[in-house]
Amino acid sequence: MTVFDEFNEVKRKGLPQILVIFGESKEMVQELKSQLLTFVNFEPTDLSQSYYDLTPNNSDLALEDLESLPFFSDSRLVILENLVNLTTAKKTILDEKQLKRFENFLDNPSETTQLVLVLYGKLDSRLKVVKKLKAKATLLEAQELKTQELIQYFSHETSLPRPVLSLIAAKSNDSFSVVKQNIDLVQTYALGREVTVDDVEKVVPKSLQDNIFALTDLIFKGKIDEARDLVHDLTLQGEDLIKILAILTNSYRLYLQVKLFQEKGWQENQQVSYLKMHPYPVKLANQLVRRLQVSSLKKGLADLIQLDFAIKTSAAEKAYLFDILLIKLTLKKN
Template identity: 80%
Template sequence: MSVFNEFEKIKNEGLPQILVIFGEADDMVQELKGQILDFVNFEPTDLSQAYYDLTTTNANLALEELESFPFFSDSRLVILENLVNLTTVKKSVLDEKQLKRFENFLENPSSTTQLVLILHGKLDSRLKVVKKLKSQAYLLEATELKTSELIQYFGQVTLLKKNVLEKIAEKSNDNFSIMKQNIDLVQTYALGREVTTDDVEKVVPKSLQDNIFALTDLIFKGKIDEARELVHDLTLQGEDLIKILAILTNSYRLYLQVKLMQEKRWQEQQQVSFLKIHPYPVKLANQLVRKLSSDFLKKSLLELIQLDFAVKTSVADKAYLFDITLIKLTLKKV
């Protein structure tokens, strides 16, 4: 069950007295933050509600909200963000005395106060206060969604068809925030009409990973001029050669793994399960390496590893070194 399914359950059953939204997937934490604020109809002028970002607010004011009784309503909602003392981040916003006050609240929370904590990071389970929090609170951990969960979630919050969402997920490399941006992009382009997969192809920009697949396809086909031109275009767009090299090396490593699994007659689904990565690059890799030999891929991968070492240790221009290796790879016999 995804974190959004859990949140739907909370909305149906009612907000718990203490809710903790946390996780290292920051885009997911931000999304859940927006959803919780919408759910409680948060309004800064509402005296029964209070929100404090503890990185910019006097912590004593926030703690006073927790310790006080509501004046103008039967209950009070307090939302605290960035109480980093509770996470593995090596920072603090509460001193020892303030942290003890927070711990006292956890030991004896007022029945009229509801608390929502929004934490950007991992809970530090070694801490006594965190152990106490876990025993008292409903924990909602923001973790990266699988492809199927992304498609399910955006299928619920948009009117886009499943095949369109699958294509957007592929081109977004399963990144939640990028997928959200790309959905906004195609919907704006469609101007109210039904979005198609052709719209996605036209509007959603190629990721660097997609461009690297295109580059390797040109290399395998011996198209040196087009390959050099693509690298030149990528650097003009601001991509760093070392980053391109790192992704290219990882891609060749994937190609070799896929080729070895092809030789064992493994199906794509088996390969994905073993590699534990998104099915899309595995599918592309299978198409690219079908007519290549594993020996060719091993030698090519070695060239890239040697290039990485040369770029990091040689005084020669990295663009020159990259270009020389690109020519070698393109001229190498399949």
């Protein structure tokens, strides 16, 4: 069950007296906050609702709202964002006196007041106030969704076909915020018509993983000039050679596994199930290695691992060492 499923259950039962939305995924916390504001029909002019993005200047006012009885309705909703005292961040918004006031509310919450906390980061479970909060509150922790959870979530939120969402998730490195941005991008590009896989390929920017697949394709085809140009372009875009090397090494490891699967006659769905990874890179790997030899992939993987060691222990320039290996990989016979 994802945090969005948990939130749907909260909405079904009704907002609890104290709700805490927190997590290290800022984008998902913000998405939950947005859904919360929609659910409660938040309106800044509604005197029964208060929202504070806490600062030292408004903290006393926020606490007064929390402690006060409602005047114009039967209940009051108070939403406090960024009460960093409760997280593992080494920052404070409330001073000791203010924090004591907040703790007093937790000890004796008014039946007419509902509190929602929106926090970015982990709760500091060592704190007495956090222990009290956990005992009293409903907690929603925003954790990054896995591939299939992402696809499932956005299949409910949009009308995009699952193959399209699957490709977007792969090209977005399964990042919730990037998936959301890329969905907006392809929908804008499609201008109301049904979005296709081709639209995703055309519009969604290439990830570093996509570029590494393109690089290995050039390597396997012996196109040394194009391969060197691509690496040069990636470094100009700010990508570090160590990171490129790490992804390239992992890619070779995947290629070798896929090639061994092919020789056993395994289908792509069997490979995906065994590897427990997204179908998209497995599909690309199957296309890339079809005409390659196991021995060639083993040698390439060994060379990449050796390069990683050389870069970390040699005084030679890493760009020079990487270029030498790139030439070696590209010009060798497969």
